[in-house]
Amino acid sequence: MxxxxxxxxxxxxxxxxxxxxxxxxxxxxxxxxxxxxxxxxxxxxxxxxxxxxxxxxxKLLGALNWMANNLERIGDRPVAAHSSGNFASGISFAGMRYGKRVIIVMPETAPKRKFELTRSFGAEIRTYDIARDHETGERDRLTRQIAEEENGVQASPYDDxxxxxxxxxxxxxxxxxxxxxxxxxxxxxxxxxxxxxxxxxxxxxxxxxxxxxxxxxxxxxxxxxxxxxxxxxxxxxxxxxxxxxxxxxxxxxxxxxxxxxxxxxxxxxxxxxxxxxxxxxxxxxxxxxxxxxxxxxxxxxxxxxxxxxxxxxxxxxxxxxxxxxxxxxxxxxxxx
The missing domain is CATH 3.40.50.1100 (Rossmann fold)
Incomplete structure (x- = not known):
């Protein structure tokens, strides 16, 4: 492909x-x-x-450009993304600017600062255990689940x-x-x-x-x-x-x-x-x-x-x- x-x-x-x-x-x-x-x-x-x-x-730069170019596709659907923390706050800020709901999947061990920043721009956060993720694939599964169950649009923190x-x-x-x-x-x-x-x-x-x-x-x-x-x-x-x-x-x-x-x-x-x-x-x-x-x-x-x-x-x-x-x-x- x-x-x-x-x-x-x-x-x-x-x-x-x-x-x-x-x-x-x-x-x-x-x-x-x-x-x-x-x-x-x-x-x-x-x-x-x-x-x-x-x-x-x-991370804000890529997040803003992604959001601006996907507004029509998003419509009134939520945006779902996984992030170690910086893309989380970036896409949350972009969501705030464009009036879109954002749901983030973050490792439970991420710095408190990254959790606080992300929440300050209005995003919802779900957490996973990063130590076992290479075995469980929980990060990707949770992100996909949000996209499927809540009709969310997935945003990649880098592969886009x-x-x-x-x-x-x-x-x-x-x-x-x-x-x-x-x-x-x-x-x-x-x-x-x-x-x-x-x-x-x-x-x-x-x-x-x-x-x-x-x-x-x-x-x-x-x-x-x-x-x-x-x-x-x-x-x-x-x-x-x-x-x-x-x-x-x-x-x-x-x-x-x-x-x-x-x-x-x-x-x-x-x-x-x-x-x-x-x-x-x-x-x-x-x-x-x-x-x-x-x-x-x-x-x-x-x-x-x-x-x-x-x-x-x-x-x-x-x-x-x-x-x-x-x-x-x-x-x-x-x-x-």
């Missing part, structure tokens, strides 16, 4: 939708990282901080062209801002889970800065994309493990894979301990409190897993900030 693939034109079209609701997420220059990496004066490091959005992560295109608007923002400053980009470093964030951004970065090397980052024990690159086909991990709760998809999506395969030649892995160190580093140097999934791309650069090659600027994605305070303090306390 051939799958239609999102394009840069889809991303440009999505930009009109996104701008109706939110302003661009900030692109912050990191003088501290430039110093840490020993870069020459003509090279810069930029952090694209999606923690700024009203839902605290990038409207979601990919919406997320790619963040990549367009990066390209537009850096071109305005007459900068060039030699490396773009971004998290990969199901691939919705990276696929969208890869379309925009490859179009705007074709010379840039696009590098994926995954947790050490959740590296299904790296394995997929090595084998040349989508590879599933039955039990991905990491403190990066937003990066535990079993495999990259069908719609994401062709884009990733074309534009992302490399993916590196980072142990959780180094992600904790990056969380602490970002907090101490920038006052930014990130969730582990948000900090992992920075960790790849800080540890030298991604070396500052080339002559242009380096762009690093901070994908989200939704972490419980107590857990955050524990993790940065363990960073040494």
């Amino acid at each position: 051939s799958t239609t693939v999102a394009t840069i034109d889809d991303v440009r079209q999505a930009e009109r939708v996104i701008r109706e609701h939110i302003s661009p997420a900030p692109l912050i220059r990191s003088y501290a990282l430039e110093k840490e990496l020993g870069l020459p004066a003509d090279r810069r490091v930029w952090l694209k901080d999606y923690g700024w959005t009203p839902v605290g992560s990038f 062209n409207h979601v990919i295109a919406g997320n790619g608007v963040g990549g367009l923002e990066i390209v537009q801002e850096l071109k305005r400053q007459e900068r060039t980009v030699s490396q773009f470093v971004c998290q990969v889970s199901g691939g919705g964030l990276m696929a969208g951004h890869a379309l925009a970065i490859a179009d705007g800065f074709p010379e840039a090397k696009i590098i994926g980052v995954e947790p050490e024990h959740a590296d299904d994309f790296r394995r997929s690159l090595a084998s040349g086909e989508r590879t599933r991990i039955d039990l991905p493990k990491s403190i990066c709760d937003g990066l535990l998809s079993y495999d990259v999506g069908e719609h994401n894979w062709p884009i990733l395969k074309q534009h992302v030649p490399q993916s590196v892995t980072v142990p959780d301990q180094q992600t904790k160190q990056a969380m602490k580093w970002l907090y101490e140097h920038h006052g930014v409190r990130t969730e582990p999934s948000g900090a992992i791309a920075t960790a790849a650069v800080l540890t030298g897993e991604v070396k500052p090659d080339g002559n242009g600027d380096i762009v690093i994605v901070l994908s989200g900030r939704n972490v419980d305070e107590e857990q955050f303090q524990t993790w940065i306390g363990e960073a040494h």
Whole structure:
């Protein structure tokens, strides 16, 4: 079965939708990282901080574009989706904006912050046991059940062209801002889970800065994309493990894979301990409190897993900030 693939034109079209609701997420220059990496004066490091959005992560972009493009199909039916938490609040916010009922299936162990945010936009939540999901398939079963019994419309958190295109608007923002400053980009470093964030951004970065090397980052024990690159086909991990709760998809999506395969030649892995160190580093140097999934791309650069090659600027994605305070303090306390 051939799958239609999102394009840069889809991303440009999505930009009109996104701008109706939110302003661009900030692109912050990191003088501290430039110093840490020993870069020459003509090279810069930029952090694209999606923690700024009203839902605290990038997931809002794809969710808004999905909702806007499915309004007719949804009508007065509920929207059903599963999520580790960030797409949950993203699709809930989109539901609030467009007046649609949203029902979310979330792991019972998701951070309290993600539950609170999702409920604050009016969504209903049902929970499942993520530790046994690889055996029970409860997450997908519950989501399907909502769709069947309540005549719901299912939304994928990443495996959907409207979601990919919406997320790619963040990549367009990066390209537009850096071109305005007459900068060039030699490396773009971004998290990969199901691939919705990276696929969208890869379309925009490859179009705007074709010379840039696009590098994926995954947790050490959740590296299904790296394995997929090595084998040349989508590879599933039955039990991905990491403190990066937003990066535990079993495999990259069908719609994401062709884009990733074309534009992302490399993916590196980072142990959780180094992600904790990056969380602490970002907090101490920038006052930014990130969730582990948000900090992992920075960790790849800080540890030298991604070396500052080339002559242009380096762009690093901070994908989200939704972490419980107590857990955050524990993790940065363990960073040494």
